[in-house]
Amino acid sequence: MWDAEPISKPLAVPPVRDAVQPLFDRVHGWITTVDHKRLGILYIVYALFFLVIGGIEASIMRLQLIRPHNDFVSPQVFNRMFTMHGTTMIFFVAMPVMFGFINYAIPLMIGARDMAFPRLNAWGFWMTAFGGIILYFSFLGGSGLYGAGSTPDVGWFAYAPLTSPSFSVGHSTDYWIIGLLISGFGSIATAINILTTIFCLRCPGMTLGKMPLFAWMNMVTAGLVVLALGPLTAAQLMLLIDRYLGGHFFDTQAGGSAIIWMHFFWVFGHPEVYVLVMPAFAFVSEIIPVFSRKAIFGYPIMVGATISIGFISMSVWAHHMFTVGMTSYGNAFFVASTMAIAVPTGIKIFNWLGTMWGGKLIFKTPMLFCVAFLFQFLIAGLTGVMLSVAPFNWQLGGSYFVVAHFHYVIVGGILFALFGAFYYWFPKMSGRMYNEKLGKLHFWVFLIGFHLTFDFMHIPGILGMPRRIYTYEPGRGWDTWNLIITIGVLFQAVGILIFVYNLVSSYFKGKLAGDDPWDAWTLEWSTSSPPPDYNFATIPVVRSRRPLWDLKHPEDPDWKYE
Amino acid sequence: MQEPQIGNAEPTDVMLPAPTAWPFTLALGLALIFAGMLTNVSISILGAVLYLSGAVGWFREVLPHERHVRVPAEPEAETGTVPAREVMRLPVAQQVQRAWLPLKIYPISAGVKGGLAGGIAMAVLAMLYGVVFFHSLWYPINLIAGSLYDAPAIPTTEALLHFRLGWFVFALAMHITMCLLVGLLYGAMLPMLPTRPIVLGGIIGPLLWTGLLYHVLGYINPLLDQQINWYWFALSQVAFGVVAGLVVVRQNKVWTSENLPLAMRAGIESPGIVDEHEHDGEDTRR
Amino acid sequence: MAATTIAVPQPEMPLSHELRGRVGMWCLIVAESAIFSIFVVAYLYYAGKSISGPTPREVLHVPYFNSICLFSSSFTIVMAEHAIARGKTRLFGIWWLLTIVLGAIFILGTAREWYGLIYRDGLTISSSLFGTTFYSLVGLHAFHVLVGLTGLSIILAFTALGYVKQEHAERIGVFAMYWHFVDAIWVVVLSVVYFITR
């Protein structure tokens, strides 16, 4: 019955596409839009574009490292590649894509017509967009295309004093600062917007305890952005003062401190990783119940765990600094606080398992990605715990083991959940179904590529290979591993190509999806696909966490029990 | 504010914020102001101009009144026409469709009490051991503090016989924390055990636990590992298990409150309240 | 920013939609506090670590008058809010103007202080760590005061032109929150810079 067309009502005429409008009008429409759905899509497309750019940068690095003493690129170019790769992926892929989904889905899920500040929303997106453009202009600025312009080469966390005027001559570091500063303002604005939307725009009946988990988790995400991006902005302002006005914040030759930059950066940097992973949790918390046909297990505990992760994550930053020579007490404190996060995170994993337990699992593409997320996030979390054991970290920190850890979380966890979300909401956004076969193919190819690359990346780390090296000596036992790692990237690239192809072709000729292709339960599935500009002709009223369940099961509604 | 707009009313036109390029202009202006720092002041000047015009434009967009566009709302097509599917029930909870399982559990306090009682039993045995073999009450207490010290720093047995305030505090805190945690675990897990919770949870469990510790104690507490008498250790673990288990199972189970309808949980117990809900709960969307 | 002027009834935002201005401002304040706290931490961390140059004790004098002006502007703005809430536009204008004057005195005081520091004591942003952290922290705050003053002045201009009405009380209240925040931050900056580390 699942496979039968679930909607019995006559499908609407295919939605009128922009295609009929002249190009100028279309562009103008996108530039002037304040609609949360269109802005969401802008964010997402922007992020996908940069995912490909960042991926190409990663591929260049991997090609260089395919064998020892390779000279595919010069050290200067390699250093720029990892700086741009890391910066792009975090600030111009992961954050925007999350904002995109949040923007798109939150008003629909809480039964609102738009975000709280629609114009601010547009501003936030354009700031992010221009930030990225400024950063990438560094390839052209300065000395021009030759020699890769004045692209920054200080690493994504830009440790002082490498960024001080004496070690970083020219504007390269300034591009890094200003690009991120601009997009940072945008992110803060968007986060404020998300928080306000969730606080103020919920539809009648949707108390905090009846919000979808998606809204809860992204509320915490936005809260973390509001709290964490400030420190980064402040630190970057200080660095600008150092570089343009001759200040000495991070100028070690005039008594400034290199350590304090690390603290400032990671006070931002650690919450930031939870900013990235929380929306992924949110996707999973929506997708797993629907494809298990069960309500989420332990809703209130999930909410509690989410909030406590948010709080704890503000106090663990120095686990990135176990090797800088903190006192034993300092180290011990950050060991404890870091490990504490494993508990609420574990609770989430177990609750997702509890949701699947006893359900009827349907392995459509979104669910496949979510199961892989569970598996990979588990491993990634455990390597995180290993890293949080300070003494173990003295060995593993700054090595390829760390690189493996965080790609396992970011690619294996977040990216997988994100692909799941793409397939899950694509029918809503475009009105058309994606191609299930291609979706599954994407899943398997990318899965293979992911494991080839990032499983084996742990090993050179254990064998003493530091990160951020453009080449290495033969005879250290690293060669084979690096070869395998690079081969995996090929699979990943093919996987992503399939994915993009699937999206594009389905957008034009996919089957019509109908309003509610997944027989799902949250409000966005009650309006048409794609939703009209105003989302809901009449504002819905809800009585439980699963309003559409109530609708579909009048004899057995949720609200009686919540 | 008119009620009917919400819920079942006929949709009317909807006012949506009007599209506007000013946020874009403002963002571009700000970006260019900064970009000028990287390239040339003229860029900054251009940026400042855009910035100002963006600010003014935006201002006029929302003041004195926000600009809106009127979008005609089409009545929504019927949704939710998925044939209602029957929902399976759990055999144990036929009457509750939304089970929060198990239906009855030990209250948290049972675990706390069990843990404390077990902890006392264990401490008594351990101290008995200290007094009988070493004529010192403090010996086992000091051993617990050994999880703070590395092998070379381990004091001699002599040094372990005397009272040390710091170690005592640490040992007490550790002991209480661990006993409470394990007690809570008992409260949660004993009912899950297939048969004879006391035998399984109180005796077999602690023995297995001792076996596990036998392998890893060196990592956790090398001092204890060096000095330990495993028979007494196992004995005191079992003492904990039995006492804690007994205390827990003697408590009365309570209904899991999450299964009760909200009205009841909220303490409103007047009859009929549930049905009233049913009445106006026909249709959530319109 | 409730759009109370739209003819269509407003059921589409039936919850606390009117509160969104305040909630948004609260969030902004939290974000700004995070920025300020980093600057404060940097100031405290570097206090007394300058290699050269004048020490705070030698050159800083507690700006009692300025501070009193700034703090009392919080009071005047509250009075202005009250006035507009009751529709007394004129009274509002007077309190509002007073607020601006007090803020402007503060800024001028800071400017005078800086002038003295630079030309009399030779303390600049690049002369020592003290200079760097001092001008950054106090400057960041002064920048916020300036932004506030700009906003205040624009509203004053509109008041003078007769555009500001009772219905704008809510928006003005939201703006006043920002001004209160700027004041509150000065409490922190004042005590850190002029009392704790001097």
Place this chain on the structure above:
Amino acid sequence: MSLNLGPGKLFRTASAWLCIGMTEAAFAQAGAAPGSASIFSPASTPADSIYHLSLFVLAICGAIFLAVFSLLVYSVVKFRRRAGDDGREPPQIYGSNQMELAWTVIPVLIVVVLFLASARVIHAVEDARFPAGTTEVTVVGHQFWWEFQYPQQGFIAANELHVPVSDPQHPTPTHLTLLSADTDHSFWVPRLAGKTDLIPNRTNNMWIDPHETGVYVGQCAQYCGTQHAKMLLRVIVQSRADFERWVVEQRQPAQPPGDSVAKGRQVFETTACVNCHTVAGTNANGKFGPDLTHLMSRETIAAGAALNNRENLRQWVQDPDSFKPGALMPAMQLDEHDLDAVTDYLVTLK
């Protein structure tokens, strides 16, 4: 008092191997390769404590993984919707206090245990006291090479750290004081100890007590600029006698060169070389580059970028970028003749 049964001990060792055998075997093997820097073949107390701790952590994490993974696989297999499904929705279960409590308490217990185990090793490694015979070395990180000062003996070496072997029974550890001349670096020789950063304006410490003689490789582990990749480290652990001999040699000024290289010496001393390099006993006393007084006592040049032999030295002086693009030594633009002469001279700096 401890109760150590023979078979018990055996059982203990055997099952410890079972838990971690796989991982360990895999890496220990790789560790045996020459030039290995595996963290799983420790040769010094700090590395060894970390190694033991890491086995414990790996075992715990492995166990957690197995448990959760089995649950996942079980539910994926067991609860997948079957072909002939009747289309009914499964029972809607909202949660379980009991389970939530269980899967909160167990991780808390594990975390407490992990924390205790790490805290002890942190304390042991960081707060260690040193016996009288401790060798002191001050390590200064430079973009992209290492300076080693031996304050007790009063000389300076570069890029290859010599330390005496330490007998576990009578430890003679080496204590390293870590400084930086420019940007952050990190001292990492995995078989000897975990890494510690070298940070400008800050003094850090670490220690090693290698149990066996030999060469231990490592490298800079904190990104420090263009040539971070070629900032390799070699620690040469020698017997006490060998070490003393080496110290004596290092303390000598450079041998007055024979006439055959007088030309080279003259070129060296009249070129900018002297601004950056020191050769004790001559007017060369620059501090920007490595001390060259006993250049030829090193196996490699430019922090491991190339083997130390005549051709490489010549090539290096002619164009450092050919080995290490981005190194801070400029190409000196000497003509062929002077180049040969200088190289001849360098080769005499034994």
